[in-house]
Amino acid sequence: MSGPAVGLRLFEARGFADIVADVVPWLETFCAPVEARARGDGDFWVRDGSTLGLKAFDPVGVGVFFLSEDEEIPAEDEDYSAFSRPPVQGLVVGAGCSGPVNHILLGHLALALAHRLDALVDFDGLLGGRPAAGDDTGNETVLARARALASALPGRLAEVAYDTGGGGRWLRHVGDVEFLQARLEHPDFHLIKSRPGVHLLRK
Numbered sequence: 185m186s187g188p189a190v191g192l193r194l195f196e197a198r199g200f201a202d203i204v205a206d207v208v209p210w211l212e213t214f215c216a217p218v219e220a221r222a223r224g225d226g227d228f229w230v231r232d233g234s235t236l237g238l239k240a241f242d243p244v245g246v247g248v249f250f251l252s253e254d255e256e257i258p259a260e261d262e263d264y265s266a267f268s269r270p271p272v273q274g275l276v277v278g279a280g281c282s283g284p285v286n287h288i289l290l291g292h293l294a295l296a297l298a299h300r301l302d303a304l305v306d307f308d309g310l311l312g313g314r315p316a317a318g319d320d321t322g323n324e325t326v327l328a329r330a331r332a333l334a335s336a337l338p339g340r341l342a343e344v345a346y347d348t349g350g351g352g353r354w355l356r357h358v359g360d361v362e363f364l365q366a367r368l369e370h371p372d373f374h375l376i377k378s379r380p381g382v383h384l385l386r387k
Contacts, residue, residue, distance in 0.1 A: 187247065187286050189278025190294045191254055191306030193271035193358060200224055200253045203275070203301065207251065210300065215249075225252040227280075236292040247281035249293060259346065264358075266342035271304070291368050298361045305364050307357045310334075311341075330357070337370060339363025 201224055208226065211218050214235040215228040227248050233241025257274025264270040277294055279286040298305050310326065312333030334341045339362030343355045359367075 187279030187282045188290055189276050189308070190290065191257070191308060192275040192277060192294065192298055192301060192303040193257065193306050194273040194275070194301060194303050195267075195269055195271055196302075197272045200275075204251070207297070207300065221250070221252075223252070225250060230289055230293075233289070233292075236289070236296055238288070238292060242285070245283050245285045246289065247279055247283075247286055249277065249279050249286075249289070251297075252276050252278075261347035263345040266344070274306075275301070275303070291364070295361060295364050295368060298364065304358050304360055306344075307359065309356055310343075311357050311367075327355075330355075337363060337366040339366055 204220075204224055204226055208218055211226070211228050214230065214232040216231050218226060218228040221227055227250050229248055230236075230241075230246055231243055233239070233243075252275065254274030254276045258264075258270055258272060262270075275297075277290065277297055279290050294305050297303070310330040312330040334357060339360050341357055341359040341363050344358050345353050345355050348354050
């Protein structure tokens with residue numbers, strides 16, 4: 185069973201092999217093993233959460249995590265006009281399986297990697313709600329709930345519009361490290377899996 189994942193959006197292009205070469209020595213300080221996969225992707229198992237700020241970390245139930253390149257970024261259908269420039273490269277960091285400990289770890293891994301790579305975090309959905317099948321940006325109830333939740337914390341969070349595939353448009357939230365850190369530290373919020381393969385921070 186696949187677990188949650190988030191995107192990292194870079195505004196300066198780097199070779200993926202160079203990114204891996206930079207990240208792997210850091211991962212090896214708290215993960216074992218760290219293994220290369222096809223296309224240069226990496227798998228790793230977190231054994232010590234203190235590097236990520238998780239002092240009471242228990243590795244029981246922790247599955248494999250991965251870092252890979254998102255070859256669909258940049259995408260022509262995505263509107264990054266909220267930013268001074270569109271991202272030029274995308275990465276995916278994700279968990280191989282679900283469960284609370286994997287969701288918590290993913291959030292902290294994404295924060296650490298975003299700091300290290302000077303990246304934004306793509307939540308692959310709206311925080312605080314997602315539309316039912318067929319909904320689009322005309323769903324004011326969903327949008328109002330998402331915007332109220334997103335505005336409650338510091339940092340930058342932007343809405344990025346994209347094609348849904350059925351002829352409509354919808355939105356995803358993309359935030360900076362200050363926003364993600366505030367989400368992770370907020371006592372009223374926790375990491376959940378809203379749908380397979382998607383990781384959101386919701387109340």
